[in-house]
Amino acid sequence: MEEKSKILVISLAVALVALPFVAAQGAVDDSTSGSIFSFGTDAKSLAMGGSFVAVADNYSATYWNPAGLTQFSGVQLGGMNLQPYGVNGLNFSYGGGAVTIQDFAFGASYGQLSASMSNQLGYSGTDYENYSETVIGGTFAYGIDFANFGANVKSYQFSGQSGFGFDLGTLMTFDGISLGVAATDIGGVSISDTSTVKSTYRLGVAAELLGRAVASAEVDLQGNSRLMKAGFEILPIDQFALRGGVQVPSSGGPSFTVGAGINLAGLTVDIAWLQNNTEFASYDGAGDTLVLSAGFQFGAFGESA
Numbered sequence: 001m002e003e004k005s006k007i008l009v010i011s012l013a014v015a016l017v018a019l020p021f022v023a024a025q026g027a028v029d030d031s032t033s034g035s036i037f038s039f040g041t042d043a044k045s046l047a048m049g050g051s052f053v054a055v056a057d058n059y060s061a062t063y064w065n066p067a068g069l070t071q072f073s074g075v076q077l078g079g080m081n082l083q084p085y086g087v088n089g090l091n092f093s094y095g096g097g098a099v100t101i102q103d104f105a106f107g108a109s110y111g112q113l114s115a116s117m118s119n120q121l122g123y124s125g126t127d128y129e130n131y132s133e134t135v136i137g138g139t140f141a142y143g144i145d146f147a148n149f150g151a152n153v154k155s156y157q158f159s160g161q162s163g164f165g166f167d168l169g170t171l172m173t174f175d176g177i178s179l180g181v182a183a184t185d186i187g188g189v190s191i192s193d194t195s196t197v198k199s200t201y202r203l204g205v206a207a208e209l210l211g212r213a214v215a216s217a218e219v220d221l222q223g224n225s226r227l228m229k230a231g232f233e234i235l236p237i238d239q240f241a242l243r244g245g246v247q248v249p250s251s252g253g254p255s256f257t258v259g260a261g262i263n264l265a266g267l268t269v270d271i272a273w274l275q276n277n278t279e280f281a282s283y284d285g286a287g288d289t290l291v292l293s294a295g296f297q298f299g300a301f302g303e304s305a
Contacts, residue, residue: 038200038222040064041094041111042080043293047259047272048231049245051216054180054206056171058268059295062096062109062139065182065202066150067171069098069105070143076100078268078295085276086287089116098139105150107139133158135165147172154185161192176208180218198222204229212236226250231257239263243272253277259291268295 042060045052052060056068059078079095091114098107115131134157141150152167169182182202189197204218213234220227231245245257259272274289 038198039082039084039092042078043259043270043272043291044233044241044243044261044268046274046291047243047245047257047261047270048216048233049229049247049257050220051204051206051218051229051231051245053169053182053202053218054171054178054204055214055216056169056180059096059098059107060094060293061150062098062107062137062152063094063111065169065171065180066107066139066141066152066167067143067148067169067180067182069107069139069141069150070100070103070148071171072297073100074298076295076297078293080291080293082289082291085278085289090114096137103143105139105141105143107141109135109137109139109152111135131159146174156189156191156197158191158195161195163189163191163197165189165197178206178208180204180206241270252279266297268297270294 040046040050041063042058044058045055045060045064048055052064054065056065057071059076060080061068061071075097077095077097079093081091081093084090084092092111094109094111096107096109098105111134113131113133135154137152137154139150139152141148143149148171150169150171152165154165154167156163156165165185166187167182167184168186169180171178171180173179180202181204184200184202185197186199188199191197199222201221202218204216206214206216208214213232215230215232217228217230220229227250228248229245231243233241233243235241239262241261241263243257243259243261246254247257248254255275255277257272257274259270261268261270270293272291274291276286276288
């Protein structure tokens with residue numbers, strides 16, 4: 001067992017060193033466009049500032065870190081909806097589900113952005129006046145002892161154009177401390193001559209505090225940009241959670257997030273508020289973002305009674 005643990009620790013170290021270079025090799029020039037799916041998913045994770053790669057403990061692990069799906073038993077389903085920057089006519093929804101059988105997890109996800117913005121944000125008469133993006137993904141994860149590994153395969157559809165993406169992630173826990181790393185859309189995903197989804201590399205750490213709180217921090221690298229994130233979750237009682245976080249981009253000021261959630265017999269309902277401190281903040285019709293999500297977990301497969 002001790003020898004196996006040493007091998008897994010070495011594997012983590014190799015992943016932490018190698019994955020940034022893998023992502024960098026496929027990084028596309030910043031002049032190409034990215035996807036709205038880089039916004040993030042799920043009210044719980046977004047309320048924590050999006051610092052979730054080392055937490056990844058619900059259905060949204062299919063987005064943040066596929067290795068996280070092995071952290072629960074049975075079936076978990078969930079979905080979220082938001083209007084990015086509070087813009088009417090702009091809607092982003094995401095849903096996912098997974099089944100965990102002993103050490104294995106299998107998941108699927110679906111996300112869609114629809115835009116009909118008319119004169120808002122100055123997009124009238126452009127390709128973004130009536131626009132849609134869709135992603136469909138499949139996830140496989142495997143966990144052994146304190147180590148979890150996962151992968152996603154995704155199909156993107158951008159207004160009739162298509163492309164395929166591939167993610168890798170690992171999540172390891174040592175005495176209440178978790179380390180997570182994920183490489184998303186490795187090599188970049190070319191949708192068309194004008195649309196490319198950039199590869200992203202996430203590295204984070206999370207710590208459980210007294211069984212009633214979690215604190216997390218991570219760095220996201222996409223091309224030449226860097227985004228620092230930090231967040232927390234506090235459970236005053238088992239059925240209720242309070243959350244907060246902050247995001248600090250490589251250029252510009254910080255933006256803050258807050259949220260809360262309830263958990264009743266496996267049913268979770270979460271809400272998050274995201275401060276808009278981006279380049280769109282001064283645009284007519286733009287504001288802060290409100291996120292709503294819900295999830296349900298039931299059953300336990302492959303476990304002895």
